Amino acid sequence: MNIGILGTGVVGQTLGGALAELGHSIIIGTRDVAGTMAQEEPGVYGQPPFRVWLQQHPRVAPGTFADAARHGETIINATNGVGSLAAFDLAGASNFDGKIIIDISNPLDFSRGMPPTLAVSNTDSLGEQIQRAYPGARVVKTLNTVTASLMVNPRQLADGDHHIFVSGNDAAAKAQVCEWLAAWFGWKHIIDLGDITTARGTEMYLPLWLRLWGALGTGVFNIKIVK
């Protein structure tokens, strides 16, 4: 399948690399292709510059946000949450019509220091903002509650015995994404929380996730719902 990924950070790279290995055709989009390709510094998590990563992943092509959105039958939002709406705007509204958007982003606002606060929360969410801005798109919020390496490899922990969530207004789109999460990455336990307003729940889990990261000394953890 042709997949467009918005965002060249760790999440975009991890998803892009995993999906390319599965045989999908990936364009990974950025605001400024030349600028991103010219970066020589390692990323914030010590990952190699994007140009080096691309050399290691020949099946992934770089492009603008619009290139990625046009290419994708499905689009993955892996941008920084506070920049997501601007990235979507650059990608062009018509490139989202009728497509499933897998929204992984969290509206983390680092401008007040660490740990980050949320730029939108409580009475709204980034998932809802994207769905409202692109009513023709089929937004499914998911994977935003785990670190990138777990998104594509849940078996890394307890043989996958922990949970991931989906939120969205389009039942068929959610069912399709659940199928992909299982087939692509091996997610065994997926909970449908309801419509896109339930993205408030998973986005507002981030403040707990961030404190757990601090307390546990690792981001490689997840929650299992025990009932």
Next chain:
Amino acid sequence: MNIGILGTGVVGQTLGGALAELGHSIIIGTRDVAGTMAQEEPGVYGQPPFRVWLQQHPRVAPGTFADAARHGETIINATNGVGSLAAFDLAGASNFDGKIIIDISNPLDFSRGMPPTLAVSNTDSLGEQIQRAYPGARVVKTLNTVTASLMVNPRQLADGDHHIFVSGNDAAAKAQVCEWLAAWFGWKHIIDLGDITTARGTEMYLPLWLRLWGALGTGVFNIKIVK
């Protein structure tokens, strides 16, 4: 031990009943003792009127917020979160000095409809508000991430193989509360998230908890941290 509980709702009743059975001396406080004792209607969760509950729990005495706070060597805040600061004000600041306050409340605001939003979140929390208002108190936020029956009986699920959290500025108070959670109720897995600002994490988990309640069809669930 003498324990004062603020709040006569399901959380106050559940904690009060369990602690009285363990032999503690409990005063459970309310704004208007005569009014609360005169209630004939069942509670919002179908529980019997407070007067009937008290008859079934003869070791628990009713009183004002001030009576409960004066009585308690330790005080449990089981009020509705949006009314907590008003309840503390009625209880009298001097009754909190030097005491551990176990803060279980969540700032759920039902005024916008269901599911509730949070009256304070993101850049502040109810736990922090209480600690700021009563700097001489030793506030420990805990138990606010599970339904009342699980607070006092974690073994109800998976023999207790799931997690509870503590947040607070006073390390000795947190250690004491962890000891009590284990000894009183059998909590086996307690994570210290850090200072009282980490109460933002557990309070902001409530929006996810509320959607999980909807999706699972029960409030009797908890999260296990898998790492």
